[in-house]
Amino acid sequence: MNAAPQVYLEPGGFHFGAAPLRLTTLLGSCVTVTLWHPRRHLGGMCHIQMPGASARAGELDGRYAADAFVLFDRALANLGTAPREYVAKLFGGGNMFPGTDAAAIEVGHNNLTAARRELAARGLKPAAEHVGGAGHRKLVFDLASGDVWLAFSNLESAKEVASV
Numbered sequence: 001m002n003a004a005p006q007v008y009l010e011p012g013g014f015h016f017g018a019a020p021l022r023l024t025t026l027l028g029s030c031v032t033v034t035l036w037h038p039r040r041h042l043g044g045m046c047h048i049q050m051p052g053a054s055a056r057a058g059e060l061d062g063r064y065a066a067d068a069f070v071l072f073d074r075a076l077a078n079l080g081t082a083p084r085e086y087v088a089k090l091f092g093g094g095n096m097f098p099g100t101d102a103a104a105i106e107v108g109h110n111n112l113t114a115a116r117r118e119l120a121a122r123g124l125k126p127a128a129e130h131v132g133g134a135g136h137r138k139l140v141f142d143l144a145s146g147d148v149w150l151a152f153s154n155l156e157s158a159k160e161v162a163s164v
Contacts, residue, residue, distance in 0.1 A: 004144065009047045012063035016044030016075035019144035027092035027137045029108035031065075031115045035072060035086040035124075036146040043086065043143050044075055051114030065114035069122070083122040089148055090115060090129040091139055108132065 004020040011030055015023055019041040025032055027047070036043035046068035053066035060067040076083060093108035093115075112131055119126065128148070130137065135154040142148075 004142065006140075009045060011047050011049050012061065013047045014044065014062040014068055014071045016042070016072070017143060018042040019142075021143045023139075023141040023143070025139050027139065028094055028096040029092070029111060031090065031092040031108070031111040031131075032139060033068070033072075033115055033119065034089045034091075034141045034148055035076075035083075036089075036141075036143065037081060037086050038146060039085070040079075040081070041144055041146075042079070043141070043146070044072060045139075045141050046071065048092075048111055048115060051110045065111065065118055069118040073122075083124055086124070087127045087146055088119055088124040090119070090126040090131060091137055091148070091150065093131045094136060095132075095134045096136065 004022045006022045006024055007015050009015060009023060009025040013025070023045040025045065025047050031048045032045055034043060034045045046062055048065045048068050049063040051065050053064050054061035060070055062068045062071060093112035095108055130150055130152065133154060135152055138151040140149040
């Protein structure tokens, strides 16, 4: 990996930009969606903590799936691009407390369901995904290539590293 500038997304974060740039985040039960425009080498990433939308009227909150996708919609509209021009990837939704009650598992599952619903509403199907399981993920999304590097610390087995 070369020395492109990096932006780290905290939970609820959203960023859209152009190469050279890398977007990074850490996930547990949260979900990240990346969108990348292969011709223009631009894209964005969100860090969803909860399904649904913010209850605050007129205020977008990137922690919620519906709000994060409105932020994507606005970024694409400002650039004069359409969702079909982008490659989508989906990550996260892990169970951070294996061996505990089912409610802990539902958080990640509900986040994934919400993200998939929002992607489908825009006619997008993930080109790649690394979801579920028990553990956390570290992601680096390179806007120059569209690659996402992933380190998965599996709470149930040895650490995995992949590029998708």
